[in-house]
Amino acid sequence: MASLNHALRALLLGGVLMAPGAAIAHPDLATFVAAAFSKEPVTVDCTLENGVGAKCYEITVNYLPEGLKIGPFCPATLDDAGGIWHWTGENGGLYRVDAEFLKMLDGLGYRFFDDDGTVHVVDNATERPTVDHACINVSADETVKITMRLPVTPVMAETPTVLGVVGKVGVALDGVPIFSDAPSIQQTGHMPALDTCGGHIDPGGWYHWHATSTDIDTVFDQAKVGAHCALEQDSRALFGYAFDGYPMVGSTEMDGTAAAGLDQCNGHVGETALGVTYHYHASEEFPNLPGCLVGVQAQNNFSTTATAGIGATRAGEGGRNEPPRPDDGGPGHVPPGFDEAAASLGVTTDVLMQALGNPQGGRPDLAAAAENLGTTEAKLRAVLPPPPGR
Template identity: 40%
Template sequence: MTTSARLVLVPLACLVLLASACASADTATDGDSSSSATSATDVEVAALFADGALTADPITVDCTLENGSETTCYQFEVDSLSTAVDSDGPYCPATTSDVGGIWVWDGEDPGLYALDEDFWDLMSAQGYEFADENGDVTIVDPAGGAPSSSTTENSCLQATPDDSYHLQVLIPTTPELLDEATDLSTISQVGLAFDGVTIFGDAPSVGDTGGLPALDACGGHIDPSGYYHWHFGAESIQSNLDAAGANVSCAIEQDNEAAVAFSYDGYVIYGSEEDGAVPTDLDECGGHVSDTEEFGEVYHYHLSTDSPNLPVCRVGASATGNLTSPDGEGISLPNGSGGGNGAPAGGPPAGGQPGRDE
């Protein structure tokens, strides 16, 4: 987005300082609506986003939150494939001797791995068959289509991109705390990154589906519906890759202290560090109240040093219909308020296709 396209919206009330939270990082989850509040002011909401991330000026619209509250939300519009990031992969390697993207393995010897020869050897030793006798990896489009090589017991999943539509995201202008934090588990809706890419929780386990939905080196991939989305906070992922010994690099500029995204409850997500160190006073969702460069002393989340590095829960209510498309009902998108959706029920036969929203 050009500078001339950026506009000042109403004051960024979504970044609220709960006065009682100053005494304890846990206050953000106590649901005490009697706490006094001050809001950040003079913030250009559109200017938080990278150039080209938004396809239209943000607007404020009426919306309903998952707790039934009638309020207002910022409506952001983005491309299905953001021009602010490289969504070309690599994802699945063609052969076991090639290097593809990455994966967070949750079986025996769990951890963050590059999809390289050592990883496929590990899978083979644990009884998983992703490649044929020639070392050709079976690659399957989870939206349908024939595998790339002879079918093996398991497959590497790589969806076909579709840049023909837009997404609309609703973010509350003023957060409303829930009585209990919402778990952000497998394929949960987490938020909208300032590069214009939506963020989801853990991708489904190979143990549940038989297929491995490969991520690129920055932690994103193509949904079966064709849009690119994150399963990591990309601006902090290199620390995770280096710690895991994964021999791949994310090309996105790394900044472990940057403001990187809106959570769907309206609070901002920052990188894993603050003032050069990982904060030690974070609540169960990875949030706390502290001074920020952009908004002063407010509640916000931090990416973690775990893999994936996203917040594991959120403290506030998200909007119903928070992820839609203005381009027609034929586009398959998640429904609901962005909470924990869980893994696809049952999963497909080994080597088959997983459910939507990998």
């Protein structure tokens, strides 16, 4: 513990220095909703991503917490209102998925509906879109179990891990997995709409969030979006734990004041319900999640019994499809040369791929990727392999 405290005291992130003697909060299994787990959590031996052996809490949850109401996602027609979407193109911002938003997209060349107002809705787990632009509404698989690992004792990393698109963020207190922002319409052509709590169903059939759902109404108020999450909203409350073991809370401190002195991962050291510790705060903009994690995650910390999607361990067995995605060589595919490029940059291949977004099938923003990786664009260009065919 002494060496960990020393590392924490020595670490400077965004101008925030860990105070000497500050407590280190461990993930507290007692803070989870009792019904969150499909079986009793256990403590197991694990290996962190830095290669160090450690102890981890292993928790297993169902495809959806009991009693959690989800949806709507996609509207059936222009007369209906669906969930929400974070549009990143012209007129970018957070929108309710309704006629006004879909007609705006239509004006930009993204047509999601027929002339009669019927919205193109596709369950891409069981069918492939036959249109250029479809609203994705995936059916659930009630048999799926999800297993996650959290370090018992959080360890600060030498450099933060950039989460990128659909990066693993953590787990909420009710057992719902949390992921960073979903793929953009510009990347896939389709819209995997979120409900008004910021969640949707993975192609594997399990529900997850792309937002701090217990403080998402703060985002709706800031963006002037006519939406409301049915979950109890509390900007001061503990939401869950990031996969590095550090707690995630709403956008304010425990006394309701605005969080101040936050680092680039939207975290700092301060008082929480778990004591004084490093913790992440939700932001007031969507996605209201940390964009990076300061701690070290466990290897193999996320798996599912699903036959498709993130963490699938029985891929291809159950007839479910992977989501529409650019021509990237298939799910989990790493183009030749990217392992070596990541090693030369001193990051993992996952971090490099997340920063680039879609290095093979799309055109990554190398300047933005270099900034996220803490390097220069020139160095990034120098280590990346040439595009196929060149």
